[in-house]
Amino acid sequence: MKYNNPVIKGFYPDPSVCKVGDTYYLVCSSMQYFPGVPLFESKDLINWNQIGHCLTRESQIQLDKVNSSGGVFAPTIRNNNGRFYMTTTNDTTHQNFYVWTDDIYGEWSEPVYVDQGGIDPDLYFENGKTFFMGNGTDDQGIGGIVQCEIDIESGNKLTSSRSIWQGTGGRFLEAPHMYKINGKYYLLAAEGGTEFGHMAIYARGDSISGPFEEYLYNPVLTNRNLGGYEIQAVGHGDLIQDNNGNWWMIHLGFRQMGQWLTYHHLGREVFLTPVTFDEEGWFTAGHSGTTITCFETNRLSDDVVQKEKKSFTFENTEWDKDWCYLRLPHTHNYILEQNKLTLKGTEITMDQPDSPTFIGIRQKDFNAIISCDLSLMHGEAGITLYMDEHHHYDLAVRKDKNGYKVLERLNIGDIKSIENEMDLGSNNQATLIIRASHDRYNFHLYTDGKDIHLGSAQTKYLSSEVAGGFTGVIIGLYAYGQGSLAEFSKFKCEYL
Structure with a gap:
């Protein structure tokens, strides 16, 4: 069959995967958004269904006033003796921790902290022992992939932290994962930074603590030399074996806007690439070491059909799965109903590293029509295309002493500009x-049977290459102003 990449679209970076029985489970980073760590399941590695989040309570994660692209970094999901573990880093507080659950559809535990620095933690279980690994500096001050043994019940270190591999010499060695395959220990990692030079590398050894022999043809997977190709920045992967014994790599990448538009604004997404072991136990990945938009493979049954949801509405999404808040929400300002959303605004704006009244859904593709009906009682409310507090585009309705106005506002770094506004008079509904599209957003007001074009803006100013950071555009619904009150209905995001 043929399948298309990415297999999960939109801002779902740093994927990690495990398999229990015939079901695969996957987690991703969530940065400053809440709930934290989206959780998916699949039967075929192609079609993924979000079943929840791992971090759903304020007690599990400190996100108050964290910096954009801070908060929850690269998680790892593993299962040991029937129990699921998810380990991650709060990069803002510099704490590594894990949570666990015996019910993948239920709540996860309170965090268990591990006194080892760095980011991108990994858990490996063997013979009753638990090894904790990440990238950072060991107890002797040596950098690289750092490992210690821990007590899984308490998180306490049972051994000192030791640097076990320094990679291949590329910058930003990160994303380590350990596997035992046919008696050998394989250490998969990433280098090059999670941008255009990103790459997956690996080494193997006879002991979990090394020494490790580097794969002669590293990087095993990278698109860094594919100038002009849509998929870039592949790396930060996790290996998984399917039910038929085939190996795959689940990894991140992003889609740039166009052949020569080297920007991305949808965020880092989830890609699937075949992995093949040779007779000597070394593996290769992808199409000549690259990830492509469409793989044709006999590893998947022709009965498997890749399905893609094209339309997202209030009615066909779930507030606690598909939608997210900026940092920890003030829940009394949200009334979430099946076909309607009511927001109460505060004096906290989207220009602050705080928690404005905002609820959003990830933009999943370039070409889309986003629409909703808005009824405003007081203050300001609307739709925002949000990258961070310094980079967002707003289409809003505002009430002032003269009545109501609709406005198009662009926030690009230090430049905050109302590009266009139009009086609505006493009409508070719009x-x-x-x-x-891939390179532009166009803003419209529909009123009195007329479609009025208010203006447009380039998508590249909401890209990571301009804004910085590790997130992607969130389609947000928001309200602002003390006493503001707004009702949203008939929301629809349709991908073309």
């Missing part, structure tokens, strides 16, 4: 429409 249909807001954003038409998205």
Whole structure:
């Protein structure tokens, strides 16, 4: 069969995967958004269904006023003796921790902290022992992939932290994962930074603590030399063996806007690439070491059909799975119903590293029509295309002493500009429409049977290459102003 990449679209970076029985489970980073660590399941590695989040309570994760692209970094999911573990880093507080559950559809535990620095932690279980690994500096001050043994019940270190591999010499050695395959220990990692030079590398050895022999043809997977190709920055992967014994790599990558538009604004996404072992136990990945948009493979049954959801509405999404908040929400300001959303604004704006009244869904593709009906009682409310507090585009309705106005506002770094506004008089209701393409957003007001074009803006100013950071555009619904009150209905995001 043929399948298309990415297999999970939109801002779902740093994927990690495990398999229990015939079911695969996957987690991703969530940075400053809450709930933390989206959790997916699949039967075929192609079609993924979000079943929840790992971090759903304030007691599990400190996100108050964390910096954008801070918060929850690269998680790892593993299962040991029937129990699921998810380990991650709060990069803002510099704490590594894990949570666990015996019910993948239920709540996860309170965090168990591990006194080892660095980021991108990994858990490996063997013969009743638990090894904790990440990238950082060991107890002797040596950098690299750092490992210690821990007590899984308490998180206490049972051995000192020791640097076991320094990689191949590329910058930003990160994302380590350990596997035992046919008696050998394989250490998969990433180098090059999670951008255009990203790459997956690996080594193997006879002991879990090394020494490790580097794969002669590293990097095993990278698109760094594919100039102009849509998929870039592949790396930060996790190996998984399917039910038929085939190996795959689940990894991140991003889609740049166009052949020569070297920007990305949808965030880092989830890709699937075949892995093949040779007779000597070394493996290769992808199409000549690259990830492509479409793989044709006999590893998947022709009965498997890759399905893609094209339309997202209030009615066909779930508030606690598909939607997210900026940092820890003030829940009394949200009334979430099956076909309607009511927001109460505060004096906290989207320009602050705080928690404004905001609930959003990830933009999953370039071409889309986003629309909703808005009824505003007081203050300001609307749709925002949000990258971070310094980079977002707003299509909003505002009430002032003269009545109501609709406005198009662009926030690009230190430049905050109302590009266009239009009086609505005493009419407090509006249909807001954003038409998205790979390189532009167009802002529209629909009123009195007329589609009024208010203006447009380039998507590249909401890209990571301009804004910085590790997230992607979130389609947010927001309200602002003390006493503001807004009702949203008929929300729809349709991908073309």
